[in-house]
Amino acid sequence: MIEIKKLTKSFGKLKALNNVNLNLAQGECIALIGPNGCGKTTLIKSILGMVLPENGDIIFNGKNIKNDNLYRNEIGYMPQIGRYPENMTIGQIINMIQGIRNQQRDLDVELYNSFGIAKMLDKKMHALSGGTTQKVSATLAFMFPSKVLILDEPTAGLDPIASEILKDKIIEARKKGILVLITSHLLSELENIASQIIFMEDGNLILHKNVEELKSDTGQSSIAKSIIHILKNKVA
Template structure:
């Protein structure tokens, strides 16, 4: 579904992506991991069209999306920290986004219901806790039934029950054949929902493997230990 070809991006003298090439297939949950500054967010923003790479290409279903905009309607994005106008009510934010995407054929309000957001519609965004803002961000990411979901630390700030609701929703959408990309540092949560792990280090792909293969190659039963062993040895697989 997404093909990234020899992607480079730098900010001044800082080289953030160094020739990243990878194919991300539909019907999978893929977790993007790596140390801070590894290039995870920059790669995601390149896919979203929020950052233009210095060179290389990004293709969705075989067509380059660089400097294009319409493809974004296929993507649902949940930022790590959602920023909203503080004076707007939850209802107004959802209505505003729906108005922007009024051509959407399908509206998925499942998370709005599961999180009880309709009962808080008249609360202003500036008065919400971080966890409630995360619920709004999650609901908006899934709202238009996108074929690709990019979720940045999606469970950060969520209480355990809300986190389980979101993980259940992720797995449900995967069964529909969607591609879900998750950046996260929580290995135990990754293990619950992800099929594959893409690890970036210093702007390079260190490994891209299924969780089962990672465990088999390292002879570890826990994902966190498998990843730590590979990264401590500094080997590329």
């Protein structure tokens, strides 16, 4: 589905992505993990075309994304920290995105309903708590039919109930055959969701494996433990 070839990007002296090659297949739920500043968000933003890499190509569904924007029709994106025009209301934001995508039908309003967005439509964005903003982001990410979902720290700031709702939604999406790309610091959260793991450090790709393979390789029972195992071994 998404093929990344020799992707390189640096900000000043900092190498955020160093010659990264990846192949992300349809129907997988891929967890993108690594310490802070390892290049996860840069990778995501590169796929979205928000960050323009110096080198390398990203092939989306067989097409290079360079100078293309229509491929983003196939992507639902939930940013790490949703930043929205401050004096717009939630309702206006949702309307605007629908307008810009030119799509008012076939919308997935499950999250919209279960998060109770309808009650808050008149609230201005700058008056929202971080959690509510995340709810809006999640609602928007899932609202449009897409082939790829990119979720950057989706559960950060969400209350446990909302968090569970979102997790269920992710699992459901994966079952529909959507490629889910998800980053999280909380490895335990990924436990029942992820089918593949990508681990990055300092802009380098360390590993990209199926969860089952990872577990059996390391002989651990959970993703969290497997990663810790790998890190310990590396240090040793």
